[in-house]
Amino acid sequence: MKVQSIRFRFIRDFLIMALMGGLIYFVFLQFFLFKYGDQVLNTKNILVLTFFLLIVYFILSIYFGYRNGRVISKRLDEVLSFVSILRSGKYSARAIEIEKDEIGLIFEEMNQLAMFLQDQVRSLQRLADEKTELANQAHHAAVIEERQRLARDLHDSVSQQLFALGMISSAALRTVQSDPNQTKVMLEQIANISAKAQGEMRALLLHLRPIDLKGDTLNEGLNKLIHELKEKTNLDIECQLEHFDTPSKAIEDHIFRIVQEALSNILRHSQATKVRITLETIKDQIHLYISDNGKGFKVERNLMTSYGLQTMRERCEELGGVFQIRSMEEEGTYINIRIPL
Structure with a gap:
């Protein structure tokens, strides 16, 4: 049994509690002996001493139980927080100041898992690059x-x-x-x-009509696409595009096609009059947000049957990203995509 383990911590605290209880009881017993002398062993005093011992151990149990429970609860909250961070797609996060107990071993394994997921994202993006190259050759x-x-x-x-x-x-x-x-x-x-x-x-x-960037940067391609739609449709498009350099051509191509597919779905199905597009980087992630004020739909029913939605989700997952969509009838549709850099 390791000295740093949670089991050892409980055993240590229970031993401390027993020693403290015994010490307090011994002091109290000495007080009784000093005060009553040979009459300490009568029935009344034995009952008083027993009741006092129970109270001492009851108070010590509450104190040590609360202290240990608070420590473990705090550690488990840290585990839950770390899992939530990984679930959001931030695979570069790492747990630090890890204790050498069972929960610390969980943190170490989760760090290894985060490194593995980060490697998988790199592999996915590398495969997407290779796929893009092959697509250019096939073109x-x-x-x-x-x-x-x-x-x-x-x-x-x-x-x-x-x-x-x-x-x-x-x-x-x-x-x-x-x-x-x-x-x-x-x-x-x-x-x-x-x-x-x-x-x-x-x-x-x-x-x-070209369906890719054709040598343009991501911002240039999106601005051209949006400018063309404004000229040929009645859509009111509010656009906020942050300029940044991505390390992968595949990321730019996939984001461009995702936006193009989303706008195509809006034009064909949503009956929307306003569209909002936001593209920005937050820490180590690309955030893409697309919303409209159209008629909306039931996500559970359409997510598996809509070819356009499936295509957007697949392109996002090819880059190791997270695809989220919310929609309600008569309340519009909201797409939120996070892709790690």
Whole structure:
């Protein structure tokens, strides 16, 4: 049994309590002997001495119990606080001034766990970097395939619609004087087909829009994205972006895509008029906060079925971060993300 253990501390305190109780009892007994002499062993005095001994041990038990309980409770509160810090994603935290008892061993193991989690975060971010590099390499191969797909789409939709426009407009020119009513029907068909063709072209241009930073910094990419949304939508976007340098390109790409996915969800589903975006660093963490005043939803039901929410959570977890979302119907949605640096 180790001298520093909690068990030894209890045994030591109980021995001290017994010695103190015995000493007090001995002094009290000497007082009785001095006062009553040979009459000390009568029934009344024995009862008084026994009752006094019980009171002494009762008081000593309360004192030592409260003292030991307070010490252990304080140590356990420190354990709980340390667990909460690790749960919040601050894996760089360490317990200091560790005593060599059972609770101290728990702190040492938790320090080792924090180091392990920190190494895991580094590994995740390194894998994310490698994934980004592989994605960039795959991008060049995908460009040719995308060009071929766009060529097929142009041929199958817009090209055929333009051909139909040419045919109908030629026919309308031939009937403009002989059959004005038929010409009017043809012109209506031309207007409908041109509107459809314009919609197809907008869809194709939307697919051509870049979905990553393309060499920009995170702040530059987010500012461009938000500026474009302000020009093309009626969203009131309040933005607060702190400028900082991240050690990983993957972190910037993932944060940009998370914001992009969140804004896409807001535009498609929330019916919001105001959006707030905050990006800042607090100690050793990146904090990303996105909120809107939309119609909200039930998180438990949508978190597992929404592809956009799953994508944001997966990107956050790839960086070793913590993803939190709160939403209530008719009260908006709040996303809070913390990523360790």
